[in-house]
Amino acid sequence: MALFERSEEIFDNENVLHDDYQPQSLEERDSEIEQFTGYLQPVINGAQPRNIFLYGKTGVGKTAATKYLLHHLEEDSEQYDDVTITTVYLNCEDLTSSYRVAVALVNKLRDPEEQISRTGYPLNAVYEMLWDKLDELGGTILIVLDEVDYIGDDDSILYQLPRARSNGKIENSRVGIIGISNDFKYREKLDPRVEDTLCERELHFPPYDATDLQNILSKRANHAFKGDVLDGDVVPLCAAFAAQDKGSARQALDLLLEAGDLARRESDPVVTENHVRDAKQLLEKQRIEESMKELTSHGHLTLLAVVASTVADPEAPLQKQTIYEQYQDLAKATDRDVLGGRAFHNHLAELSMLGILDRAKRNEGRAGGIYYEYEVDVPLEAALSTLENLHMSDELDLDSLRQNAQENGLL
Numbered sequence: 001m002a003l004f005e006r007s008e009e010i011f012d013n014e015n016v017l018h019d020d021y022q023p024q025s026l027e028e029r030d031s032e033i034e035q036f037t038g039y040l041q042p043v044i045n046g047a048q049p050r051n052i053f054l055y056g057k058t059g060v061g062k063t064a065a066t067k068y069l070l071h072h073l074e075e076d077s078e079q080y081d082d083v084t085i086t087t088v089y090l091n092c093e094d095l096t097s098s099y100r101v102a103v104a105l106v107n108k109l110r111d112p113e114e115q116i117s118r119t120g121y122p123l124n125a126v127y128e129m130l131w132d133k134l135d136e137l138g139g140t141i142l143i144v145l146d147e148v149d150y151i152g153d154d155d156s157i158l159y160q161l162p163r164a165r166s167n168g169k170i171e172n173s174r175v176g177i178i179g180i181s182n183d184f185k186y187r188e189k190l191d192p193r194v195e196d197t198l199c200e201r202e203l204h205f206p207p208y209d210a211t212d213l214q215n216i217l218s219k220r221a222n223h224a225f226k227g228d229v230l231d232g233d234v235v236p237l238c239a240a241f242a243a244q245d246k247g248s249a250r251q252a253l254d255l256l257l258e259a260g261d262l263a264r265r266e267s268d269p270v271v272t273e274n275h276v277r278d279a280k281q282l283l284e285k286q287r288i289e290e291s292m293k294e295l296t297s298h299g300h301l302t303l304l305a306v307v308a309s310t311v312a313d314p315e316a317p318l319q320k321q322t323i324y325e326q327y328q329d330l331a332k333a334t335d336r337d338v339l340g341g342r343a344f345h346n347h348l349a350e351l352s353m354l355g356i357l358d359r360a361k362r363n364e365g366r367a368g369g370i371y372y373e374y375e376v377d378v379p380l381e382a383a384l385s386t387l388e389n390l391h392m393s394d395e396l397d398l399d400s401l402r403q404n405a406q407e408n409g410l411l
């Protein structure tokens with residue numbers, strides 16, 4: 001008997017729900033697409049392209065809209081003999097300096113046999129190679145720098161590229177940059193000269209609400225699933241969960257895919273609301289586990305201290321001192337050096353930044369000053385089961401913690 005057999009009950013084409021699938025149409029983004037199209041219009045007119053900056057939280061369609069419009073722009077430009085467009089897409093996640101971006105651009109533009117190595121050249125030499133290649137290509141060259149904030153402070157490329165023509169580095173081509181970021185503070189951090197050029201035109205993508213997400217999901221679900229395998233409340237529930245959280249289409253699609261996958265794994269003929277709820281728990285647990293990998297054992301103990309303090313007194317608002325006392329006991333119980341207050345505070349801040357804890361600022365009036373209250377911002381079950389899977393759980397009695405949590409109605 002074969003170990004693997006093709007299963008055909010649930011999905012028609014599950015790839016449609018994957019992140020890298022490029023949808024044929026974009027739902028609920030009419031006004032953004034209209035504005036974006038207007039910004040790209042000079043390209044078709046054979047004029048100097050605008051530099052465009054797109055921003056908005058993760059999963060709200062910035063990349064999808066860019067790829068969708070550039071595809072149409074290239075296609076529609078074919079009717080004009082005097083317009084040639086080259087588009088280059090770069091995700092800057094691993095490109096944390098101008099040097100790296102410049103090398104990546106040279107290599108994207110050059111043929112495979114002419115690639116350059118990622119080290120060993122002076123920056124100016126790489127820039128020269130880049131100008132030569134851009135000039136050789138001619139026409140309009142649109143460069144998408146996704147996650148542009150990863151480039152960091154060493155961002156001379158963002159100054160050089162848009163000015164390459166006016167500074168006489170290139171003659172035959174017109175270069176336009178499309179920068180994309182989900183870091184709202186990025187703009188403020190830019191050198192004013194870079195900001196002026198990079199953000200010549202800007203476009204904000206707001207989070208989706210539940211109705212938007214329902215429409216996006218329904219369209220995809222039609223292609224992804226076999227007819228009649230989705231219970232009526234599955235798509236609305238995925239949309240509602242994602243809207244409550246971040247308003248991200250990616251999150252909603254992930255949830256729908258995972259729910260379908262669960263139904264398939266359990267050999268159920270229909271995807272139901274329960275699959276969605278189980279999928280949500282599973283994804284949350286995976287997300288916490290992923291984030292926890294970045295933490296040290298003191299970070300793990302800090303989370304455990306918050307969980308233990310919550311279980312001990314579920315109603316009490318948690319301040320740093322209470323959690324710190326729990327943490328000290330836990331660190332001693334596992335034979336670790338106890339961190340000082342400041343270092344401990346940094347762990348609380350990091351857990352908040354990762355979205356595992358919620359940190360609320362409180363103001364005690366004139367005398368008391370400002371302080372923070374903390375609570376676990378993910379399902380307690382997900383936090384606890386993640387902690388139970390860590391090595392150090394052998395050194396601690398997490399069974400009784402789980403039992404107490406159950407007795408207090410927290411699980």
Ligand SMILES: Nc1ncnc2c1ncn2[C@@H]1O[C@H](COP(=O)(O)OP(=O)(O)OP(=O)(O)O)[C@@H](O)[C@H]1O
Nearest residue numbers: 019023026027058059060061062063064182249250
């Ligand atoms: N309006 C939409 N219609 C159809 N699919 C969409 C829409 N918006 C987003 N998606 C889909 O959601 C997923 C995430 O979108 P996208 O990658 O464009 O988000 P993003 O805003 O660029 O996020 P990030 O900043 O994390 O890269 C993709 O699979 C995309 O196809």
